Amino acid sequence: MTDTTLPWWRGAAIYQIYPRSFADSNGDGIGDLKGITAHLPYVASLGVDAIWLSPFFKSPMRDFGYDVSDYCDVDPIFGTLEDFDALAARAHELGLRIIVDQVWAHTSEEHHWFVESRSSRDNPKADWYVWADPKPDGSPPNNWQSVFGGPAWTWDARRGQYYMHQFLAQQPQLHLHHPQVQESVFDIIRFWLDRGVDGFRIDAINHSMHDPELRDNPPAPEDGKVRTRPFDFQIKKYSQSHPDIPLFLEKVRQVFDEYRDRFTVAEVGGADSDIEMKAFTQGDGRLNTAYGFDFLYAPKLTAEFLKTALVKWPCETHTGWPSWAFENHDAPRAVSRWAKGVDPDAYCRMKILLLACLRGNIFLYYGEELGLPQVDIAFEDLRDPEAIANWPLTLSRDGARTPMPWRADAPYLGFSEAKPWLPVGETHRALAVDVQEADADSLLHWTRRVLALRNGSPALRVGAIDFLEAPEELLAFEREHEGERMLCVFNLGDEPVTWTPAGHWQPLLSTGGVEGWHFPAASGLVARV
Numbered sequence: 041m042t043d044t045t046l047p048w049w050r051g052a053a054i055y056q057i058y059p060r061s062f063a064d065s066n067g068d069g070i071g072d073l074k075g076i077t078a079h080l081p082y083v084a085s086l087g088v089d090a091i092w093l094s095p096f097f098k099s100p101m102r103d104f105g106y107d108v109s110d111y112c113d114v115d116p117i118f119g120t121l122e123d124f125d126a127l128a129a130r131a132h133e134l135g136l137r138i139i140v141d142q143v144w145a146h147t148s149e150e151h152h153w154f155v156e157s158r159s160s161r162d163n164p165k166a167d168w169y170v171w172a173d174p175k176p177d178g179s180p181p182n183n184w185q186s187v188f189g190g191p192a193w194t195w196d197a198r199r200g201q202y203y204m205h206q207f208l209a210q211q212p213q214l215h216l217h218h219p220q221v222q223e224s225v226f227d228i229i230r231f232w233l234d235r236g237v238d239g240f241r242i243d244a245i246n247h248s249m250h251d252p253e254l255r256d257n258p259p260a261p262e263d264g265k266v267r268t269r270p271f272d273f274q275i276k277k278y279s280q281s282h283p284d285i286p287l288f289l290e291k292v293r294q295v296f297d298e299y300r301d302r303f304t305v306a307e308v309g310g311a312d313s314d315i316e317m318k319a320f321t322q323g324d325g326r327l328n329t330a331y332g333f334d335f336l337y338a339p340k341l342t343a344e345f346l347k348t349a350l351v352k353w354p355c356e357t358h359t360g361w362p363s364w365a366f367e368n369h370d371a372p373r374a375v376s377r378w379a380k381g382v383d384p385d386a387y388c389r390m391k392i393l394l395l396a397c398l399r400g401n402i403f404l405y406y407g408e409e410l411g412l413p414q415v416d417i418a419f420e421d422l423r424d425p426e427a428i429a430n431w432p433l434t435l436s437r438d439g440a441r442t443p444m445p446w447r448a449d450a451p452y453l454g455f456s457e458a459k460p461w462l463p464v465g466e467t468h469r470a471l472a473v474d475v476q477e478a479d480a481d482s483l484l485h486w487t488r489r490v491l492a493l494r495n496g497s498p499a500l501r502v503g504a505i506d507f508l509e510a511p512e513e514l515l516a517f518e519r520e521h522e523g524e525r526m527l528c529v530f531n532l533g534d535e536p537v538t539w540t541p542a543g544h545w546q547p548l549l550s551t552g553g554v555e556g557w558h559f560p561a562a563s564g565l566v567a568r569v
Contacts, residue, residue, distance in 0.1 A: 305331065
């Protein structure tokens, strides 16, 4: 049973929906808000606490919504503000909270703020973005590189200056140090909270402030890894992760505290992201939680790797509350990365059980409950600007953004009546929702059982974590809260392992053929004392 004395978000399971790919209600091949609303009973049936909606705001879609041209309106391809209100109302009827996804590091070049800013050097919004004069030879102001490839500066003849962009040239960097820009962000927050939004997922927050002195980034030391982008050749000492970001987040928190029961989670990428995550969530005056990319790009999941990530978040009140994701819209599907040499279905069952046992909030990406693998997208069908720019070395994010398979025998797997914006995955046909709903032993039904176990156990949802000594292939830990103790054991190796823990444990749920204390590869068990 959930501890009602704690905030609703603590230990929550949050389901990420990529609106373009979830369900198309009007037959244009692109998912929309009405399509999401129609399928909310399905989402609620999983046992999740909230949904996180990837951007649906007005945008020219150069980066599929992360280039916002109006933070306070819905893009017509997704519907209207009234459609959003209807979605939120239905979600709340079903007991689901709504989390929206915003990026304050940059806007679209079509945002009216930037249109005004670039018009002259002396207009009211002239310094709302990061502008700089060229070097004497006409080259960019410094050596900063963009995530998507090439310099982080684009020349603008109207002002005779360069403007900064951490990602696409069509995503100019906001000058978030500027007090008026900050106040405008606070107004945006209030706009959505006033509409009943329960929380914000803040994209690329460590990219949101730069070094005003524009100092060059130092080169990154050689680490033996293949570098696919100029961005990878630098330590981003000055172009991101500015020490003023936590101070800005304190102001953000003050706005959220004007409302009751609201939630904030930050996305934090890059090396040593846990240090920034802790800084962004420290105490009670900043964000509620943050998640990094610990597992999103990991080619293999091992017990040592998992433990190394988890022990960075000890059960101390000053450390902060973590969040974890195995999949999202920026990373290849986990089953395609990790389930090599083992049965994919068995691996997915173990993976879902493992995720549900972690201390912190957990994120499930749409289709993860079905075990969807990565789809191989041909170059001519790519939409991902990063993959197109760095082909073939950067794996396309499109392969994890393909349409949700609702019905196995329907055109385009029931996602739309028209050709979808990305190809459907043929390997997804046998994993469609209708197929798995009809099979009581499916991964979909297993996911519901696993989340029900987590929701019914205070120890799993909010309890402390204590790692046990076990063979290196096994990850074994206890979760404890107010007298309830749970044992969680997972074999992440390639060979079976026999291991008997101390004490008397009553198995509650297991997968992968666990018998007694014998754990085949890709197996897991949860037991109660």
